[in-house]
Every structure is written in structure tokens, then in C-alpha cells.
Amino acid sequence: SYELTQPLSVSVSPGQTANITCSGDKLGDKYACWYQQKPGQSPVVVIYQDTKRPSGIPERFSGSNSGNTATLTISGTQAMDEADYYCQAWDSSTVVFGGGTKLTVL
Amino acid sequence: QVQLVQSGAEVKKPGSSVKVSCKASGGTFSSYVIHWVRQAPGQGLEWMGRIIPILSITNYAQKFQGRVTITADKSTNTAYMELTSLRSEDTAVYYCARETSVAGTWWFDPWGQGTLVTLSS
Numbered sequence: 001s002y003e004l005t006q007p008l009s010v011s012v013s014p015g016q017t018a019n020i021t022c023s024g025d026k027l028g029d030k031y032a033c034w035y036q037q038k039p040g041q042s043p044v045v046v047i048y049q050d051t052k053r054p055s056g057i058p059e060r061f062s063g064s065n066s067g068n069t070a071t072l073t074i075s076g077t078q079a080m081d082e083a084d085y086y087c088q089a090w091d092s093s094t095v096v097f098g099g100g101t102k103l104t105v106l
Numbered sequence: 107q108v109q110l111v112q113s114g115a116e117v118k119k120p121g122s123s124v125k126v127s128c129k130a131s132g133g134t135f136s137s138y139v140i141h142w143v144r145q146a147p148g149q150g151l152e153w154m155g156r157i158i159p160i161l162s163i164t165n166y167a168q169k170f171q172g173r174v175t176i177t178a179d180k181s182t183n184t185a186y187m188e189l190t191s192l193r194s195e196d197t198a199v200y201y202c203a204r205e206t207s208v209a210g211t212w213w214f215d216p217w218g219q220g221t222l223v224t225l226s227s
Contacts, residue, residue, distance in 0.1 A: 001168070031210070031211035031212075033211075033213040035151075035214075037151075042201060042216075042217040042218065042219060042220055043151065043201075043203075043214070043217055044215075044217075045213050045214065045215045048206075048208075048211065048213040049208065049209065049211040049213075054215065086150065086151050088151075088213070088214075090212065093165055094153070094165075094167065094168075095141065095143075095153035095156075095167075096153070097143075097150060097151040097152065097153060098150070099150045100150040100151070
């Protein structure tokens, strides 16, 4: 079955850039999206179709997807961005999530 | 603005079944595709399956085949997820989410608030 691999954790200083990766076989041939989940809350999409931001999501969130890796980039990271982030893609009519990355802003 | 409101928390005994509801408001339910995703305590997101109410089509993750049934009642704009033969590892928050699509890509937005199902003997 298809798998997506994310780092367990990423740390970033406030105002710096955070990069969260998601790896999967030929992931660049699929579309990836990203969800943010804060403690006790439901996930919220922050990037869809590799690079698109839904309305209401700050411009500091951006995405890319090429080869075997999709990347979520948060520029000028703020304390409010501390959360778990999950990548997601489709494979043969099945939804696949990455294991999630805990972003710590310190 | 589409909203998904789920039923309340449940405590179940091993071997029993649970049925969680997800009521949609603010849109045309029959045109939605509703997915179910679960999250065990401290763990990641796990896709369980989906239903296309207008076509009465369901797809299930292989892991849950035979144990999960997703249904929809178009008259009440409500989707349901029933999981049978419950075991301790089924303790989780269960989410419903609407599939949103554009140009050959799909994602989940919005999500329900989640329903905690706890297994306890």
C-alpha cells in the first residue's frame, strides 16, 4: 500500500522559515494537500492542489511538490502556527495521510 | 457555509458496535461526498472510507473492510459510520469531512467536530 513519510518533529524560531516534508513514491505525480491540527481541534486544510491556499489561510503558508517530496513552507513562522501538520494524497481511490509532524515554535 | 455536526461521545464494550452520525447544514447534501477519518489518542489521521450519497456508492479502506459501514440519509442530510466488533484499539476520535474538489484534486473541508469513542469493559 502507498505510504507517506513525514518527520516526527520540526522546530523553528519565531520569524524564521519552517519546512515540513512529506515523502512518497512518485508523489510529484499526484496532488498533495496539507492540514493543520491544533490540540483538541479538528484538522483544517492549509494547502490543496500542491500549492493553493484556501481563503482565510495566511500568505506565509505555501507548498510545493516535485519528484518524491511535497513540502509545506511557513515563512515568518508565528507562535500561533505551532501545531501538528499532516500531508495527504490519493492513491488508487484510497486516501493516504502522512504520519504527521509536530511543529514547535521556540 | 457548510457545517458538519457530529453526534456525542460514546463508551462501548469490546465486541459491540457503534454508530456515529454527521449532520450537514448549509448546502446540498446529496451532492456531497462524505469521508470518515479516525485519530487514536496521540496518533495520526487514518482514513476509513467515504460515501457518495447521490450515487449510493461507498469505498472503504482495506483495513476496515467487513467491519465498517457508511450510509447516508438524504432526507435528513445525515451521514452515518457504523463500526462493528469493537476492540480496544478502536478507541479514537472519529471525524466526518466533506470532500471538496477542483481540477482533478480533492481535499477535506470542512470537518466535523469529532466524536470520541472509548472502549471500556
